[in-house]
Amino acid sequence: xxxxxHVSGLLIVFxxxxxxxxxxxxxxxxxxxxRPAFFPATVLFWVLMQPLRFGIISAWCCGILVDVIYGTxxxxxxxxxxxxxxxxxxxxxxxxxxPVWQQALLLTPIFVLYEFVLFWIDGVAGxxxxxxxxxxxxxxxxxxxxxxxxxxxxxxxxxVG
Amino acid sequence: xxGLADDDKSPLLALRVSPGIKIVTIIIVSIxxxxxxxxxxxxxxxxxxxxxxxxxxxIAAELPGEFTEYLGHYFDRGELIxxxxxxxxxxxxxxxRLQRLAALEAENERIRALLASASSLDxxxxxxxxxxxxxxxxxxxxxLNKGSADGVFVGQALIDANGIxxxxxxxxxxxxxxxxxxxxxxxxxxxxxxxxxxxxxxxxGKSDQLRLPxxxxxxxxxxxxxxxxxxxxGRYPAGYPVAKVTRVKHQPGDEFLDVxxxxxxxxxxxxxxxxxxTRDSSLQADDGPYPSDRSAADADTAVNAAAAAP
Numbered sequence: 001x002x003x004x005x006h007v008s009g010l011l012i013v014f015x016x017x018x019x020x021x022x023x024x025x026x027x028x029x030x031x032x033x034x035r036p037a038f039f040p041a042t043v044l045f046w047v048l049m050q051p052l053r054f055g056i057i058s059a060w061c062c063g064i065l066v067d068v069i070y071g072t073x074x075x076x077x078x079x080x081x082x083x084x085x086x087x088x089x090x091x092x093x094x095x096x097x098x099p100v101w102q103q104a105l106l107l108t109p110i111f112v113l114y115e116f117v118l119f120w121i122d123g124v125a126g127x128x129x130x131x132x133x134x135x136x137x138x139x140x141x142x143x144x145x146x147x148x149x150x151x152x153x154x155x156x157x158x159x160v161g
Numbered sequence: 162x163x164g165l166a167d168d169d170k171s172p173l174l175a176l177r178v179s180p181g182i183k184i185v186t187i188i189i190v191s192i193x194x195x196x197x198x199x200x201x202x203x204x205x206x207x208x209x210x211x212x213x214x215x216x217x218x219x220i221a222a223e224l225p226g227e228f229t230e231y232l233g234h235y236f237d238r239g240e241l242i243x244x245x246x247x248x249x250x251x252x253x254x255x256x257x258r259l260q261r262l263a264a265l266e267a268e269n270e271r272i273r274a275l276l277a278s279a280s281s282l283d284x285x286x287x288x289x290x291x292x293x294x295x296x297x298x299x300x301x302x303x304x305l306n307k308g309s310a311d312g313v314f315v316g317q318a319l320i321d322a323n324g325i326x327x328x329x330x331x332x333x334x335x336x337x338x339x340x341x342x343x344x345x346x347x348x349x350x351x352x353x354x355x356x357x358x359x360x361x362x363x364x365x366g367k368s369d370q371l372r373l374p375x376x377x378x379x380x381x382x383x384x385x386x387x388x389x390x391x392x393x394x395g396r397y398p399a400g401y402p403v404a405k406v407t408r409v410k411h412q413p414g415d416e417f418l419d420v421x422x423x424x425x426x427x428x429x430x431x432x433x434x435x436x437x438x439t440r441d442s443s444l445q446a447d448d449g450p451y452p453s454d455r456s457a458a459d460a461d462t463a464v465n466a467a468a469a470a471p
Binding site: 017020023025026029032033055056057064065068069070072073074075076078079082086089090122125131134 | 180183184187190191192194197198204208211215218219222225295296299300302338366367368
């Protein structure tokens with residue numbers, strides 16, 4: 001388990017870049033709307049697996065980068081990711097005891113929380129796009145979590161063995 | 162697994178600052194940042210610096226698409242040849258029409274001068290390439306490959322061959338970001354071409370819909386009406402097509418009509434857009450220079466001053 005190992009910062013940055021690219025790949029509107037939140041999933045994976053190195057502050061910084069790329073109000077995604085990271089930290093002892101596919105189910109409310117914070121800020125900022133498919137990423141992210149966590153673990157094991 | 166059975170003093174769980182304090186601090190900082198960002202542009206330099214740093218990632222994300230497009234071109238020789246022929250014919254056709262248009266424009270200018278309400282039709286344009294479309298499906302922004310180095314300025318109008326697309330919101334020296342008219346945060350002053358009725362078309366967040374929320378129940382509007390920019394507010398040049406009304410619904414008990422229109426510009430297709438410089442100094446709020454012949458523009462100042470006063 002990589003929880004017990006010290007994963008290098010470079011590796012974390014690499015996987016975050018990977019997650020970001022998967023989020024940025026151009027896609028048709030409907031697919032883009034249902035696209036799994038790869039980047040937040042990656043951030044939360046590290047919050048879960050490397051709690052000493054990667055916490056709320058790191059998650060917040062990652063969110064700021066998303067805000068820069070998306071052009072959303074500064075710290076909108078930062079806040080959403082920080083809140084999600086906080087929830088993961090609070091739940092981490094439960095999360096650690098489950099295999100990844102059950103983790104996915106436990107993470108569902110956290111991804112809902114993440115989307116809700118974004119939805120809420122958009123509403124306050126007057127950019128409400130009130131569409132039901134806004135919640136599709138929650139479903140797709142929960143579905144890909146076991147696979148994505150598996151991939152990230154394998155990548156990490158390349159380094160820590 | 163170490164740490165599970167242990168209490169909070171195990172090294173794995175010993176976070177230096179309690180997460181509760183951290184999250185409360187971050188929530189407060191975030192709210193302040195969002196309010197500052199929403200209210201004024203003081204964070205723009207930070208944003209553009211970070212954006213430049215993130216450029217390589219965005220380029221990497223564009224690569225697969227560009228590569229398949231390149232491969233597609235490689236295999237589509239026949240299609241390219243037929244495309245080329247069709248385009249040549251179209252250019253010829255358009256040139257013929259343009260000749261007529263030039264005459265009409267001159268005539269129009271003369272008549273406007275007679276009416277003493279001259280507004281200059283003379284506009285400069287610059288072709289920009291769309292670098293990327295915002296990956297956030299709830300916002301309609303595009304990034305262009307022209308920036309302040311080319312004279313692009315904030316508030317500048319963006320059109321394509323079929324109508325108005327949007328306006329520039331941020332510029333860096335090398336690129337610019339534009340909001341499209343369909344973004345839920347965007348409104349554009351329009352007039353109904355058939356009747357001259359003025360109203361505002363708001364974006365809905367869907368790429369094929371605009372809404373006209375301020376038309377009273379007795380307004381003369383029907384499906385198929387063309388909406389053109391009215392030029393009010395000074396952001397957009399007047400007279401460009403914006404959208405076509407697709408649905409007019411009478412809401413019982415409501416004072417306003419529910420009117421939906423479809424943008425005429427191809428917002429989610431195509432790779433090139435036109436940036437417009439209107440020769441009206443009131444549009445140049447952000448002191449962007451014209452891309453060329455400044456002196457010719459100065460010669461028109463007298464006419465423009467007349468145009469600026471309604």
